[in-house]
Amino acid sequence: xxxxxxFLILRTAPSLRDSLYSSVELKINSSLEYSDxxxxxxxxxxxxAGCNPDQIYxxxxxVREIVTNAIQHGNRFDINKHVSIQYLFDRRxxxxxxxxxxxxxxxxxxxxxxxxxxLMKSSGRGIFLVRSFMDDFSLxxxxxxxxxxxxxxxxxx
Amino acid sequence: MSIRAATRKVEGVNVVDLSGRITIGxxxxxxxxxxxxxxxxxxxxxxxxxxxVSYIDSSGIGELVSSFTTFGSQGGKLKLLSLTKKVxxxxxxxxxxxVFEVFDDEAKAIQSFRNA
Numbered sequence: 590x591x592x593x594x595x596f597l598i599l600r601t602a603p604s605l606r607d608s609l610y611s612s613v614e615l616k617i618n619s620s621l622e623y624s625d626x627x628x629x630x631x632x633x634x635x636x637x638a639g640c641n642p643d644q645i646y647x648x649x650x651x652v653r654e655i656v657t658n659a660i661q662h663g664n665r666f667d668i669n670k671h672v673s674i675q676y677l678f679d680r681r682x683x684x685x686x687x688x689x690x691x692x693x694x695x696x697x698x699x700x701x702x703x704x705x706x707x708l709m710k711s712s713g714r715g716i717f718l719v720r721s722f723m724d725d726f727s728l729x730x731x732x733x734x735x736x737x738x739x740x741x742x743x744x745x746x
Numbered sequence: 747m748s749i750r751a752a753t754r755k756v757e758g759v760n761v762v763d764l765s766g767r768i769t770i771g772x773x774x775x776x777x778x779x780x781x782x783x784x785x786x787x788x789x790x791x792x793x794x795x796x797x798x799v800s801y802i803d804s805s806g807i808g809e810l811v812s813s814f815t816t817f818g819s820q821g822g823k824l825k826l827l828s829l830t831k832k833v834x835x836x837x838x839x840x841x842x843x844x845v846f847e848v849f850d851d852e853a854k855a856i857q858s859f860r861n862a
Contacts (some may be wrong), residue, residue: 621771646832649789654804657770685826709815711808714840718804 593639611637613676619664619689620719627656627674631685638678640744647722648683648742653713654736655687662704663736682724684741749773749799753781759789759791760784761827765798769804777806779855780826783859790822791859795852807836827855837862 613634617623631652635645663704664670670690677684700707702714720726725741749766753836767773782790794810802810810826817824825847829837838842849855 602769624769624771653769657803657805661770708841708845709811711803711812711815714807717834717840744803 610677610679612665615674616671617674617735619660619666619667619670619672620668621657621660621666624653624657631676631739634676634678635683636745638683639680640683640742641703644683644742644744648685649733651719651723651740651742652687654719655685655740658715659687659691659738660735662694663690663691678744681745682741682743684725684739686737686739688735688737691736693736696728696736749776751776753784754782755791757856759793759859760789761793761795761856763795763798763854767801768799768809769801769803775803777809777813780819783821785817785822792817792822792824793827793849793855793859794824795827795854796830796833796858799830799833802833803837807842811824811842811845823842824861825849825855825858827852838843 659672673688675686702717724742724743728738754761777850789857821857
């Protein structure tokens with residue numbers, strides 16, 4: 590498999606452990622083949638941020654769900670479109686911003702997967718799970734660019 | 747390979763030992779194909795053993811639901827065995843523990859198919 594990561598930008602202080610704030614950007618083509626790679630990078634960054642095992646698990650899960658949505662629903666598996674993932678973290682919080690280049694999606698009317706009418710549906714739980722396990726969640730449509738999803742996990746307090 | 751599935755028969759119940767990760771792509775396909783194969787053989791009892799399933803994403807949860815629905819529509823029963831805490835919590839928060847019969851003990855799970 591030819592690796593098509595467009596670029597990985599690491600902007601950190603000289604010592605990640607001592608830095609007040611770190612930023613890492615990742616851009617991938619819209620293929621689920623990169624899911625495991627993104628998860629590995631996410632895991633390593635959560636270690637650097639000092640996350641505990643539960644925080645690592647929830648952040649991994651959230652990144653996987655939102656990146657999968659960006660590839661599948663945002664960019665519709667168009668290999669020529671990118672998904673950008675930006676990680677911003679310090680000792681207090683771990684934030685991720687995921688942006689696709691798709692036509693947009695009306696997230697304001699997502700059905701409640703816990704509603705008895707929706708319980709037996711085979712899809713529609715991804716964003717619900719991310720909202721459940723993250724401390725902050727938002728998404729916005731960027732005109733002519735795509736959709737950006739942002740979520741954050743508090744690490745202390 | 748993200749997931750492995752091995753089926754064994756115990757007192758007429760097809761116990762499917764799953765190991766690995768049930769995620770979108772290969773994971774969900776393996777689960778779907780395993781249940782479909784048993785359905786095509788006119789099997790009526792499936793017990794999914796999730797003791798060695800380390801991770802499941804929302805697509806994997808969806809595939810569990812789909813398998814339950816499809817198998818049930820043909821008169822079959824699909825139940826779950828040995829959920830890890832993380833998987834248990836996911837099914838709990840999505841209210842799916844109200845849908846699936848879940849067991850911690852294989853013998854009791856097998857017995858439950860006879861009691862139905």
